[in-house]
Amino acid sequence: MKLPKIVIPYNKTLLRSMSGQIVAVRVKSIPQAAEAAAHVRDSGNALFCVIVEANSPLAELALHDGIKDIPLAIMAPAMGKFRRVTAILPVLRGGNIRIYLPCDRPDNITSLRLLSSLGIHCCALFAPGETNWEELADLMTYAVLERAPHAPIEPFEFIASSYEPSSYLDWGRIFFDDPRHFLHLDARGRVALSRREASMGDFIAAGIAEIAAADEFPAISERINSWRYRLAENHPCAFCAGWKICLGRFAPEAGEDGGCAGFFQEMLDVARQRGAQRAGGEELRVWQP
Amino acid sequence: MANILLTTRCNRSCPYCFAEREMAGSDVDSLMSWENLIYIADFLLMSGQRRVSLLGGEPTIHPECVDYILYLLERGFDVTVFTNGMLGKSRREEFRRHLTGISRERLTFVCNLNDPLQTPAPHTERERIEEFLSLMGPWVSPGFNIYRPDFTLDFLFDAINRFGLKRHLRLGITHPIPGKGNGFIRPAEMRQVVERLYSYREIFEATRVSPGLDCGFPMCKFTDEELGWLNRFRGSPHFRCGAAVDITPDMSVYHCFPLSDYQRRSLFEFDSLLEIEEHFRQLRQQIRVEIAGIFEECDGCRQREDDVCSGGGVCQLLNRFVDEAPVRIPEIEHEIAKNRHPL
Structure with a gap:
């Protein structure tokens, strides 16, 4: 396995200390995004994308034509007033942009549908413990099965298009949360398995140079295979019909109200339908010959 | 074209209102939601529609009216908003900031205006409407609902000139709500209405305003000369009754207001x-099996048989059933029975 992409905070010193890496840079604002992208390219690293962790709604962000060529993952707390979004729609449509909104608020679920209907690639950020699974299921069905033209909504599109009946599917990479694909560094270059762990100071190495091959590094391979422990523990998730595409991601919630189980079972069904559509016909149902 | 009702509330009380039953029977707080609007937009696009109308109640009352208009435009629809023009100051300001940059080909307001003498309104109402017309005039087509045969149109030509409105006048005859007893034009008054309209021919010509007839006018009440005049305008008149397809905030769908x-x-x-x-x-x-049209002559009429004319609106036919003989179709009879006046 080659070395995963590196997610780092925007820090010129840190960038200069690396070379030949594929880098995603975290910034706080759009003006910083263009600057960070230029610095990554000048540093001898390749730019994967700029992650904008904005504190203000999407509508308030100063998006402009100058960022059109930068791959952007914009994480905003909300969409904001639609009338203000219309001013930045041409950039959102014309750029290489994916909008992430947390789906712990019903209005964000609606906003994701709205943005998608306008051709803007977006993504639902799951909020553990706060997710309204029924509303999310509606959004997922819209994302995958709606026939009216619309942009993909992740992670549903990724799951539906990547699902293979004979294998498990981990879709954490959509959120930069999968050590097979992304490792997170702090400003001092210390390595963590996820953004959350980096911010909590939970590191697996003092520098990226310590990790020669990701699949041979114990902490990474342990995390990649951690879902297997659910099987060994007889965890309720391991008996859930949605297990193959969830892999216990919401294990702390599972068993409380069963919301995630229902959602992922429905997601599986929708993914099968999509697969059948791709194969050129409708899915054969049990009552069909 | 489908009509989306953004709200069932209205801030005006017109004597001829044929939406009254629908408005009265619905939840006053009923507002079209974003989820439903997106669903409707998808539904219409997949049906090949590229035009949509926004209605109410009064659609501009909806708190997100401006956003909804902008959204539908972004989805590629040409949008027509039917309004009474009574917008408050803050809503007018929203319109100025966000809608005055939109092409007049893609956004139209049909503003229903009442005759200030025959249907007097409080000063504040008139003031608000004039301020709306001053702001949005180039996007506005005036509309007028004829609810009495002695109507006048002079004030409309005056408004078109004063506020620079679109030179197209949308004329509707007010319809009965079956069993409701609201004010409407009776079949016997139709010829008088047509004569009155034709008496304005010279003013239409002089001001270069085109008349547009809404549904319910029977063709036979126009002379050949009158029909010839109407046919000289773009979008020649039609005399057929068809479904307006009104979609309410709770996603009900019905034929039109009178048949809600x-x-x-x-x-x-x-x-x-x-x-x-x-x-x-x-x-x-089903209804026309019972009765051909609003006049006895509709039975056997060639234009009626060729579907060039519907012999008046279906709502006018149903209104006769309410007070006359029961019909044979059980489902319709059941719905009519609910509207029949108690003895």
Whole structure:
């Protein structure tokens, strides 16, 4: 396995200390995004994308034509007033942009549908413990099965298009949360398995140079295979019909109200339908010959 | 074209209102939601529609009216908003900031204006409407509902010139709500209405305003000369009754306001606008089995048989049933019975 992409905070010193890496840079604002992208390219690293962790709604962000060529993952707390979004729609449509909104608020679920209907690639950020699974299921069905033209909504599109009946599917990479694909560094270059762990100071190495091959590094391979422990523990998730595409991601919630189980079972069904559509016909149902 | 009702509330009380039953019977707080609007937009696009109308109540009352208009425009629809023009200051300011940059080809307001003498309104109402027309004039087509045969149109030509409105006047005859007893134009008054309209011919010509007839006018009440005059304008008149297809905030769908009680369904029961139109075509057909048109002469009329003229609106036919003989179709009879006046 080659070395995963590196997610780092925007820090010129840190960038200069690396070379030949594929880098995603975290910034706080759009003006910083263009600057960070230029610095990554000048540093001898390749730019994967700029992650904008904005504190203000999407509508308030100063998006402009100058960022059109930068791959952007914009994480905003909300969409904001639609009338203000219309001013930045041409950039959102014309750029290489994916909008992430947390789906712990019903209005964000609606906003994701709205943005998608306008051709803007977006993504639902799951909020553990706060997710309204029924509303999310509606959004997922819209994302995958709606026939009216619309942009993909992740992670549903990724799951539906990547699902293979004979294998498990981990879709954490959509959120930069999968050590097979992304490792997170702090400003001092210390390595963590996820953004959350980096911010909590939970590191697996003092520098990226310590990790020669990701699949041979114990902490990474342990995390990649951690879902297997659910099987060994007889965890309720391991008996859930949605297990193959969830892999216990919401294990702390599972068993409380069963919301995630229902959602992922429905997601599986929708993914099968999509697969059948791709194969050129409708899915054969049990009552069909 | 489908009509989306953004709200069932209205801030005006017109004597001829044929939406009154629908407004009275619905939840006053009922507002079209974003989820439903997106669903409707998808539904219409997949049905091949590229034009949509926004209605109410008064659609500009909806708190997100401006956002909804902008959204539908972004989805590629040409949008027509039917309004009474009574907008408050802050809403007018929203319109100025966000809508005055939109092409007049893509956004139209049909502003229903009442004759200030025959239907007097408080000063504040008139003031608000004038301020709206001053702001949005180039986007506005005036509309007028004829509810008495002695109507006048002079004030409309005056408004077109004063506020630079679009030079197209949308004329509707007010319809009965079956069994409601609201003010409307009776069949016997139709010829008088047409004569009155034709008496304005020279002013239409001089001001270069084109008349547009809404549904319900029977063709036979126009002379050949009058029809010839109407045909000289773009979009020659039609005399057929068809489904307006009104979609309410709770996703009910019905034929038109006067028939809002008849064979009302949920939008979710249909896969396309074509299916909805077929559903309501059958409704009209069932009623027309009973009666050809609003006049005795409609029975056997060639234009009626060729479907050039519908012999008046279906709502006018149903209104006769309410007070006359029961019909044979049980479902419609059941709905009519609810509207029949108690003895």
